[in-house]
Structures are given as structure tokens and as C-alpha cells.
Amino acid sequence: MNARRLLAGPLGAILLALVLMAAAMLVAGVSPVDGFAALFAGALGGPNQIAETLVQTTALLFPALGICLAFRAGLFNIGAEGQLLIGGLFAGAVGSHYAMPAIVAFFVLLLCGFVGGGLWGGIAGVMRAKFGANEIISTLMLNFVAVFFASYLVVGPLRSPLATGAETAPLPPSEWLPILIPNSRLSIALLVAIALAILLRFVFSKTVFGYDLRAAGEAPEAARRNGVNMARMNVLAMTLSGAIAGIGGATIVTGVLHRFNTQLSPGYGYTAIAVALVGDLDPLWICVAAFGFGILEAGGLAMQASAQVPKDAIRVIEGLVIVVLAARRFVATQTEKTTA
């Protein structure tokens, strides 16, 4: 990403976000100075605040990387929210049911998230490949189905007899992800996410699979005519995309909540779309973007508490950032080939 493009795109969007943020504070009757002070103090004011910001960063990073992979393949996966939830559900169900030693739990539970999210994303991929069903609508629908499916399970079969709310039994402490900063919620999930970003970048630029995937996204018809099995690519990319988001759900269960409930995500899967776009669909820039949005998420709560600016203002700003960035064309959409 060169300097001009950076300024025209992500950086411009961030500046716009700050201006709009100030406007939102004024609307709420708060001086922007106080508002921003509250926001940044809440996000970066001390080790605990920074740790919490990084917790939010991690939660956004996984679905954003998943979305990045799908978008690069020309597939509009709007379903990271549902994929994240199902990934968390699988990890929570298995983790609360079987006690495992730490090292086994680490791999098994992340794998559960991978499988759960992958299945959920894969449904949309198969529908696309088999029937040509538009993945935008199918992933949106699957988000709702995921919520009802998960809440049915935690209200019914998976509900912990000990729990007060609708949630699974807690995971045994041996299955919790190791904590990076003492007395915080920040686990090694952050490192897993960053490693995944590096791996993705490598896959995109160096491997044949990445080459095929990018070809499918940039020029679907040329890809189809030149050895890329588009049906297979659609299934694979949607599955992997969902799987990455699903790992994210699993790390929230094993690293933060230590149980599964349907309040797992306050909309990370949607915010992650903005993160992926601000990061220019480049895994490493997405890490930076996720940190920026992590500041907003963590600081927004503090801002609401101390400056009385409703944190939902942040959602509005994310939306505007998405709209501004969408003015550039990211991927050659495959809409011309689908009927839906």
C-alpha cells in the first residue's frame, strides 16, 4: 500500500471517523475534548486499558481475516457474525463437556471453532457452488439461524444446571487460554491471530492456492477458463473464511468468557467488515486496523460511562467508514455470473 493510496483510503477514513466522532459528541452535548479524553483514557490509559483494547483487537482480528479471505476470492461473506458464534458454540460445547489437559485443549478447542465456523461458512459456499445462490443473502440469513440454533442449545440441551443465564457450564481452568498480561483478559489468542495474519499473507502471495483464490476474486471468468475450479474455490474459500471467524469465536470462549453464551459477540462479525476494508484486504494492515477499531470498541465503553456518549455512536462511524471506503472497488464481483 503506497502513501497516496493510504491517504486516499484508510487514513482518510480514520480522519473522517474522528471528525464524525466529534460531531456525535457534540450531538450528545459533550465537548469533544472531554469525549476523546474519555475515549483514549479508556482505551490506552494504562496497562489494563491497553490489555482490554487488545482483547477487542483480537476479537475483531479473526473475523476480519476470515472476511479478508472471502473478499479476496470475490465472495461477499457478510456472515462472519454467525460463523464466529457457531465456532464459539462448538468450542464451548466440547470444552464444557470434556476435561482436557492444557496443550490438548488448546488445539482441540481451536479446531472445534475451526470446524464449527467452517461448517457455517461452508453451507453458503456449497449453496453458491451447487445452486448459484448469492452468498450475501445466504450468509445474512445464516447469521440469524446461528443465533436461534445456539440459543436453542444453551436454553435446552447444553444449558448448565448451575448457570443462572442461558449458557453452557464453565470450562475447566485447564482449558483456559494462557493469559499474556497478568490480571487482564488478554490471552495468547492475540498471538494466534497475528500468526494467522502472517500465514494468510504468505498464502496469498506465495502459494498456488492463493494465486487461484486471487484470480477467482479479481477476474472470475479468466480464472474459470484458466484452470481454477470455481465451484471448488467457492466452497473452499467460504469454508476457510468461516473457519477463521470460527477460531475467533473459540478463542473468546477459551480465552475470555470460559463458557459459551449467545452474548459472545456484540457484533464483531459486522464491525470486522469495516476492519477488513480499512485494512485494504491485506492481512498485515488488517492487524493495524483491528487495533484502531479495538481502541474504538474499548474506549467507547469508557466514553459511555464517563462522558455519557452512547457507545452506539461507534457503530454509526463504522458504517460511514465502510461507505467511504467502498467508493473504491475492492474485488471484481461475481454478480455478473449469478442470477441472484
Add this chain to the structure above:
Amino acid sequence: MAVDGVDLDLYAGEIHALVGENGAGKSTLANIAFGTVKPDAGTVQASGTIGLVHQHFELVGRLRVWQNILLGREPRRGLVIDAAGAKARVLQLASDNGLEIDPDAFVEDLPIGIQQRVELLRELQREPSVLLLDEPTAALAPAEIASFFTTITHLAERGTAIMIVTHKLQEVISYSVRTSVMRHGKIVGSMLTASTTLDDIAREMVGGEIPAVADRAPTTPRPCLSVRDFSAGSGSNRVTEVSFDVQGGEIVGVAGVEGNGQSPLADALAGVATYTGTLTISSSKKRPGVIPQDRHREALVMPWSIVENAILGRQHDPGVQKGALLDRKVARADAESIVERLDVRAASVDVPIKTLSGGNQQKVVVGRALLGEPDLVLAYQPTRGIDVGAAALVQSRLMEARNAGAAVLLVSFELDEILTLADRILVLYRGNIVGTFDRAEIDRAQIGRLMAGSK
């Protein structure tokens, strides 16, 4: 700059030909005159309205003929469209201009020649004082061209100023009163057609001598591609139980008007569309060299570099793929070889291919298809939309591939290109091969008639 400091006058009652190479700025000039492109400087003045018949017709396939013709000027009865009145008006308009049309037909069901009639009528109902026609004969069979010009000449006689944008010089000589030549965005010559010759116009167009195509060398034919009872495609654009052979060391040209089954035939032979019948390829190579019809959509990944595009299609071959990884060295070597062999003008092999001119992009496509000396080459409109120099180079490389023993199937809508290159010509009409000519017995007039469906 596509168009640069142009002065041009059109006179009522005259057919004016605007000629020039692909990329010379002719279409841009027509669009500026019509108003769809805004000029940076300068003015357009006309004594009345200006009409434009586009090269690729701008029609709505799923609407009816009358809806297309009267779009934006529908007769009304209160708030709603007066459909009966509209149809009557279209019939009247058609008969006034000596054209026949079914106002109720859906445009997408009509053959291309009739679709052009719809577009022409749409422009005529606005009674333009100036009518611009952008490559109007590109989609017509030679036999249809004469009747088209009868209509146009008739219009001119009734006082319309007409400008025909074309690259077909024979038509210029036959039908126009005045000729203007464009090169690199400028008008380099304007003359009375009667006082010039075809060769003069051609030289003016290119700005020098027309580059020659490589010579045809004697070859020893051997079986390569054999097609029997071959059917592909659907709807009106399909081929039905065709059988033919292409030998190694010959170029077989498929002549025909667009939409007579060429695309499904080429796609099926290239292995990207389904077919029935038998297809036998005797080749030591893994795949044929394919030059598809639409380089932007079907051949290239526009944001990618020449290096990345150079291996598209071979990315799974051993040698290009090392384990799960791509061998970038191979890709770079291939890209450099393409650039050298096809004389691709690019700052480096790492620049995005979208920054290259159309001619240079096409050279990359052709160079990639010819990498590894394929036994069979499938070339679909290989010189479409590129300048004469690049076209001659592409044609030469195809001829050289043939001379080296490759079997070349050439699909082109430019009869001249087929006549230049082909050893044998098949005429395709409505999905059937309606004529076969060896090079020695080519009869241009007869081919033209067959392309239009007559004997």
C-alpha cells in the same frame, strides 16, 4: 489524449467517412459529437439534433422493439403509455425508411442485423439532422452491407448529414463523398473520396507503409484436430453437428457473422464449455494455446503484473508449481520471454497489465498462448481492437506457429483477416458449416453470400 484539437465539418446530404486505426480516437470523437463524452475544450454545433448508432448496440434485450425505439418519447394516454399508438408509430417510422420490423418482438430474440435496424430506427425517430454511425457494418454479413448502405444513402439524399466511423476502407471508397483520416487523436487528412485511392487512405491511416505479415512457408500436414458431429451452445448462438479437421501446419479460418455459433464452438474446443459429439486432438502437449475473444474478461487479470499473468492457466503444471508454492522464477522467465517475442512495450514485467495499451495487452495474451510451442492454437478474433502494427505482429506470430507445424483454428469476424491468413476457410451460418474453400479456390463474393445465408 484520445482526441486532440480536431476540426471537422459535416455537410447535409453527404456521407462522410471517418477512418483510422483502432485507438486513433474515432469512437471518442463520435461520442463527443453525440454528447456522451464531454470535451475538455472546444464546441460541437449542429443545425438540429445529432443521432448515434453505437458499434455495440445500446438496446434493452428484454424489452420489445417498440419500447426500445420509443424509450423516453412514448405516446401517452393520461398517465400510462399508449401501447397501440406506439406500435403504430413504429410501423409508420419503419415504412417511411423502407425498413421492415416487428414492433412486438423482444430485441434479444432478434438477429444482430435486425437489432441494428432497431437502434437505427430509435435514432431516426428523433429526426436527427446529423447521424453518426460507429462501425455500422461490423456485425453485418457482406451481403447485408449493400442493403444497409442503400438505406443510409437514401437518408443522405433526404438531407441528413451522415458520418460513418469505420476501419473498412473498401466501404469508404464505395459509399462516401468525403473522407477524414484520424491518427493519434488528430485529423491528419480530409479529402474528397473520389480524388483519392484506397492505398493513399491506408498509408495516411498508419502514417507510413502497412507492415507485412510473415510469409507462408510450405508445411507437411499431419492430423491434429478432428471434430465430428460436434454440437455446442444453446439458443440461437450454437453449432449443430459440425464436422471438420484442422491439420498441423495449416490455418483454418472460420468465417461468419458474429452470433452464428462461433463462441460456443471455440469455448467447447478450448475445454471451457460442454459439447456433444467427438473431439480428437492428437498432440504431445498438455493443452492447446488459447487466445480467447475478450482479453479483459476471459484472458487477463487486469490488476496483476505481466509476471503473474504469464503463468495463468499453467499454475498447476509441474515446473510452475513447486509443492504448494509458485515458482516465481519460472513466471518471470516466461514473462520476459513473452515480452521479447511479441515486442510488448511495457516499463517492466512487474507493472500491472491494466497500465498497458490494448495492443500490448493482446500481445501478452498471444505470447502466453504460444509459449511452449503448442501443437494446436485456438485464436478467436486475435487482432480485435488493436492497432495495425500490433495486429501485423500477432498475425505474423500465428503464421510462424503454422509454419513450424502447429494447427491453427482462426475465428474472425473480419473476412480480410481470414483471407490473409487462412489455408482453408469454413463458413459458419446459423451453427452449420455452409461452405469450405481451399486457399487456391477462394471466392470472396461467394463467401460473403454464404455468410448471409444465401447460396
Add this chain to the structure above:
Amino acid sequence: MNDAASVVMLIVSLTLIKATPLIYAALAGVISERSGVINIGLEGMMVAGAFTAVAVSGPTGSVVLGIIAGIIAGALFGLFLGILATKFRVDQIVAGTGINLIAIGGAAFALVLVFGQPGASKEVPSLEGASWILIALAFASAAGLHGLLYYTPWGLRVRACGENPHAVAAAGLNPLRTRIIAVTIGGALAGLGGAYLSVGELNLYSDGMVAGRGFIALAAVIFGRWTPFGATGAAIFFGLFEALQFALQRSGIPNEAMQALPYIAALVALAGLTGRVRAPAADGVPY
């Protein structure tokens, strides 16, 4: 026998009630997509309509003003999407997703500012017994849109824009303006659908009350083959599933399964129908 009849009546009336917001949103999708703009932002436009209707109905005490304000709010978001999709050639899918976030977040933000509490508004004046007017109006709108699209010059223009905007330009018309107007009308319809939810069916706004109806409407558009009557039929079909949810509450089927039904039905419809129906040729393609 009487019991069976009353159950049927209950299901029919519930279906109409539940189908109404979907009909408005689906009609919004039809006019937008027939002009060539895919409207992922329907959900957000419904949210805008639902919230604004409550925010105006509350302080003014006039439900009519509230509904009008809801329509205007939806139309403004439609105008926003229309301009983004045409003048700025923004990717329509991404822009629609952004509009949803803006509307949903904006409503939650404004909820705190206007009513001083998060989550849900206070109760406001609503249509109550007169909500049948909006139900009837939904069907009238379908008929009206059918007439507009198939019998008027402007409708012909809209359909031409969705198939080939260049042909519209070649005929000397401005396809961008036609698209913007079409999407704005769509936004108004979606806003009305949202207003029906908040001050027709209920008497308050709560976060999440639109609950994906804008997305189901998108499926209804496809299911209804991009025609007003077809989309209305599909909306009724999805409304039936919502109605069954209530009718079968005590049947032993898990409530969540019933709640998921309309979405699953939409998924099945999407899989079963795609490829057999033809979208407008320039749907989602910027001009």
C-alpha cells in the same frame, strides 16, 4: 369444527400482520433492483423508519406525523444509497452493509438521546386498531408499483435502467437520476414498513425489532422474480412462517426452531430458485 375455523382465521390474520412489513420491504427491493441497484440496506431503512416514527409520534402525539417521518427517514437513506451507488459508483453491497450499521447504530444512539434510555423507547401513540389501514395499503402499494413499472413511461425507464443503463443514456435520458429516484422510493417504502412495525403492530421501538426482515425481503424479491405481485406473494409466504411461530407456540416444537423457520425457508427458496429465475441484467452493475 369451530375451533379449526378459528385457528385458520388466527393464522390468516397473523400472516397478514406479519407479512405487511415484508411486503413493503420486498416492494422496496423490487423497485430498487429493477432500476439496477441491489439494496442490502433495506434492513437499515426499515430501522430508520421504525425508529423515526416512534421518535416523532412520541413528542408530537401524532401517529400520522410519525409515520410520515418514518417514510421520510427511509427515503433519505434510500437517497443516500442511490447517490452512493450512482454518482460515486460505490460497491452496492458494501455500501448497503454500511447503511445498515449507520441506521442500526444511529437508532440506538438516538434512542438514548431522545428517550434517555437504551434498548427500547417509551410507549408512544400508535395506530392500534387502525393498523389495518397500513396492511391494506401494502397490497395497494403492490398494485400501484405494478402499474407504475409496467404501464407508465417512467416505469419503462426504470426497467430499462435495470437491464442496460447505457441504452437509457443512448435514448437521451439520465439513467443515474432514474436509479436515484427508484432507490429513494424504495427507501420510502422500506421506511413505511419499519414504521408499521413500530407504530402499527406495536407502540414502541426497541433495538433489534426489525430482526432481519430487510434481508428476508431480499430473498422475497428473488422468490417473486423481481415483480411486485411475485414479491408480495413471497412476503406472504414468509409471513406465514412467522405466523405459524405464534400459532404453534404450544405444540412442543422448540420456539427457536420456529423463529428460525422464515430464515431457513428463505435459504431453501434461495437455493431452489436461483438459476431458474433471471435477475435484471444490470442489477448491481454501476453505470
